[in-house]
Amino acid sequence: HPATGCFLAVKESRGRGWWLPAGHVDRGQTFAEAARREALEESGLEVDLVGILGIEHTLKGLPGEEEDARMRVIYYARPAKGRSDKPKSKPDEESDGAAWMTIEQLERLATKPPPAGLRGKELLRWGKHVEAGGPVFPLALIGEESQGPSLSLASTAESASCGVQRGVLANHSSR
Template sequence: MPRAPVPSYYFALVVVRRGDRFLVVREVKHGQLWYLPAGRVEQGESLFEGARREVLEETGIAVELTGLLRVEHTAHAEMTRVRVFLTAEPVDERPPKSTADEHSLEARWVTLAELRALPLRGDEVEELFTAVERGLPVYPLSVITPEGAPWR
């Protein structure tokens, strides 16, 4: 007997870094706490397009994706969630947005010390940024490729 398909949701979470500072966003949802730029990839959108869009919408910063940190896959009976952690750099020196809209309340560049003073959505933000600062391995973006891409 065939199994029913399970909806799968993909989320891009992006660590944007400039020197010793990380880009964080104060969310509209989730208790208006601080988090890294992140969001669900929309139907018909590539993972990389979704990642760049989410960062731009939430922070006002255009980025170039630079690497892959890890992929988390969590299966539930009713759905599957895949979280893909990417790294990125800003494409220019523009400041983060400071006016609230439907995507976020504000965004900021922070050091790890400054991050610790913010009310965070979860401990994973500080843990992740600390690991990146300490040299967590970053894998090339080419490990994620569309179906049918040539093997090199």
């Protein structure tokens, strides 16, 4: 959250612990559309995507078998302008709730197993990355197929660390 320096954590259902707002890309959706949808579903917050923290691509499968690929985009976001920044507090089918947390709170949760603790250390790792002023790459780094490339990676990397603010971390994957 830009005003408080806190990060959005989602309490996952089925006792899986605290995690990033995350989910899969639905057919016909872009990664950005999925990020905004999942943040709303899991936290109750509408968000504006600010940049990209990371992109991961993993190939799975053994030689001679059909390969399965997974691509993850970790977005940096903030509460949408003019909208509520209060996360949901009542459980539903998407999550058990959400909360704004400081790095210190996330560090304490990292010492506990789920459901009281973090599902994994990724939320804490990305929070520390942002807090330390780590690079946040422009959204244009990922263009839609119909758009073609929009920026050279060299110019993207040079401008990436300017104006970093704290806020929502969103993780979205496509298989």
